[in-house]
Amino acid sequence: MNRKTKMIIDKELTISTIDKRIYGSFIEHLGRAVYEGIYQPNHVTADKNGFRKDVIDLVKEINVPIIRYPGGNFVSNFYWEDSVGPISERPKRLEIAWRSIETNEVGLNEFSKWIKEVNSEIMMAVNLGTRGIQDACNLLEYCNHTSGSKYSDLRIKHGIEKPHNIKVWCLGNEMDGPWQIGHKTMNEYGRLANETANAMRQIDPNIELVVCGSSNSSMPTFPEWEATILDHAYDNVDYVSLHHYFGNFNDDSNDYLAQSDTMDDFIKTVVSTCNYIKAKKRSKKDINLSFDEWNVWFHSNSEDDNTMKNNPWQIAPRLLEDIYTFEDALLVGLLLITLIRNSDRVKMACMAQLVNVIAPIMTDAQGGVWKQTIFYPYMHASKYGRGVALKTITKGTKHKTNCRDEISDIESVSVYNEETEEVVVFAVNRNIEEDCELTIDIRSFSDYSLLEHIVMENDDLKATNSLLKENVFPVTKNERTTVDNGVVTSILHKASWNVIRFSKNSK
Ligand code: AHR
Numbered sequence: 001m002n003r004k005t006k007m008i009i010d011k012e013l014t015i016s017t018i019d020k021r022i023y024g025s026f027i028e029h030l031g032r033a034v035y036e037g038i039y040q041p042n043h044v045t046a047d048k049n050g051f052r053k054d055v056i057d058l059v060k061e062i063n064v065p066i067i068r069y070p071g072g073n074f075v076s077n078f079y080w081e082d083s084v085g086p087i088s089e090r091p092k093r094l095e096i097a098w099r100s101i102e103t104n105e106v107g108l109n110e111f112s113k114w115i116k117e118v119n120s121e122i123m124m125a126v127n128l129g130t131r132g133i134q135d136a137c138n139l140l141e142y143c144n145h146t147s148g149s150k151y152s153d154l155r156i157k158h159g160i161e162k163p164h165n166i167k168v169w170c171l172g173n174e175m176d177g178p179w180q181i182g183h184k185t186m187n188e189y190g191r192l193a194n195e196t197a198n199a200m201r202q203i204d205p206n207i208e209l210v211v212c213g214s215s216n217s218s219m220p221t222f223p224e225w226e227a228t229i230l231d232h233a234y235d236n237v238d239y240v241s242l243h244h245y246f247g248n249f250n251d252d253s254n255d256y257l258a259q260s261d262t263m264d265d266f267i268k269t270v271v272s273t274c275n276y277i278k279a280k281k282r283s284k285k286d287i288n289l290s291f292d293e294w295n296v297w298f299h300s301n302s303e304d305d306n307t308m309k310n311n312p313w314q315i316a317p318r319l320l321e322d323i324y325t326f327e328d329a330l331l332v333g334l335l336l337i338t339l340i341r342n343s344d345r346v347k348m349a350c351m352a353q354l355v356n357v358i359a360p361i362m363t364d365a366q367g368g369v370w371k372q373t374i375f376y377p378y379m380h381a382s383k384y385g386r387g388v389a390l391k392t393i394t395k396g397t398k399h400k401t402n403c404r405d406e407i408s409d410i411e412s413v414s415v416y417n418e419e420t421e422e423v424v425v426f427a428v429n430r431n432i433e434e435d436c437e438l439t440i441d442i443r444s445f446s447d448y449s450l451l452e453h454i455v456m457e458n459d460d461l462k463a464t465n466s467l468l469k470e471n472v473f474p475v476t477k478n479e480r481t482t483v484d485n486g487v488v489t490s491i492l493h494k495a496s497w498n499v500i501r502f503s504k505n506s507k
Pocket of ligand 1: 028071072073173174352353
């Protein structure tokens with residue numbers, strides 16, 4: 001075999017304990033994410049709160065630890081007071097970010113019931129587009145203050161006795177983007193974020209605050225934006241956010257699978273910028289990263305432009321319903337590997353989004369639910385990627401791309417879970433022409449043996465799933481991996497996602 005990669009992993013060589021919140025996701029009041037997505041009271045599986053049980057089951061299968069809410073672009077003109085209290089009294093609003101009608105049938109208190117059903121927690125965003133400090137404080141008081149004040153008593157009047165105790169708060173959304181309602185310059189936003197953070201901390205000192213970084217690494221203001229806003233807000237915030245969507249715009253699959261390197265470069269530059277401001281301020285504290293929007297998003301772009309331009313003001317229109325291919329799942333696997341490899345500084349991340357809108361889970365209003373191709377790498381990473389990320393020493397063959405010269409054939413990361421006594425190697429062979437042999441020196445895990453080698457491969461890079469047929473799904477191929485004297489040899493099929501699990505031999 002011409003294509004070969006050698007790796008060494010060692011129990012003692014660690015990157016970091018992985019914060020499970022890097023397997024987070026996102027539900028925005030957008031398209032069919034909420035209505036006909038998580039909530040559909042007339043559906044056969046609906047529970048007493050109107051939530052679809054079939055969707056809940058799939059969210060639980062992924063085991064999503066944190067979910068960002070309620071936007072996204074939506075949050076920049078969100079009036080949270082409209083979304084609480086008696087449902088019959090809630091106003092319908094023009095939702096101007098996505099040119100739809102928001103009925104407010106589901107709001108904060110309903111969503112928090114749903115979040116409990118899926119065993120997750122909320123990452124809440126405040127409106128710093130059309131509103132500001134006062135509104136952010138009122139919302140925090142409503143959510144987290146016990147009782148005896150205007151907004152905490154209002155929550156109690158709404159039937160929610162105990163505070164929601166939401167820990168993580170995003171200070172607005174994509175404030176660097178000209179498309180954002182209430183878009184700001186970096187100095188305007190930096191000052192506002194700092195003052196808002198300062199005021200919110202007076203109400204609840206235990207919250208964690210995320211300041212908006214750049215909407216992607218091609219923004220003209222990147223990375224000056226990060227340096228400037230952190231110059232204003234460093235002492236009062238805990239994380240800076242990163243957003244990035246990827247797409248095979250030129251239909252060049254070879255180039256497409258190189259895009260995880262773009263994510264890696266983006267992360268490294270933001271880390272450097274945080275460190276630069278830390279040094280400038282002579283600070284002792286690190287700012288960590290919340291990659292709170294990432295995914296593939298491009299299939300539905302022109303259809304969405306058309307809907308919003310020519311058919312606006314619908315309730316729960318079909319928007320951002322990308323149907324994902326097999327190669328999209330490979331890129332999602334590569335992006336997850338990149339996040340885990342940077343888990344020393346990336347402490348939270350949200351696959352955007354979770355249901356119907358650029359999502360791993362799709363619903364049919366009259367029928368059931370189905371899993372997109374990207375469901376599987378996300379579920380595998382969340383399920384098996386808990387524990388400590390290990391540093392991997394890697395040497396291997398490379399191949400040419402148009403966008404980046406040479407890139408590695410194999411991208412991988414290993415995770416050691418001390419509790420379950422398992423070691424997992426996640427690996428993508430992003431060479432779309434040739435299989436590759438992977439050898440891993442795992443001598444420090446000499447008492448471990450192969451549990452399973454899960455593979456996703458397909459001869460058709462453009463294969464998709466649907467309600468009627470699942471064409472892309474994982475299978476177990478243990479014959480592809482052997483372990484001999486602490487050396488693992490695996491065959492990674494061209495263009496494949498691999499999860500190789502090892503467990504400690506029982507005595
Ligand atoms: O996730 C879809 C949109 O992408 C979000 O609303 C926005 O924050 C980003 O531009």
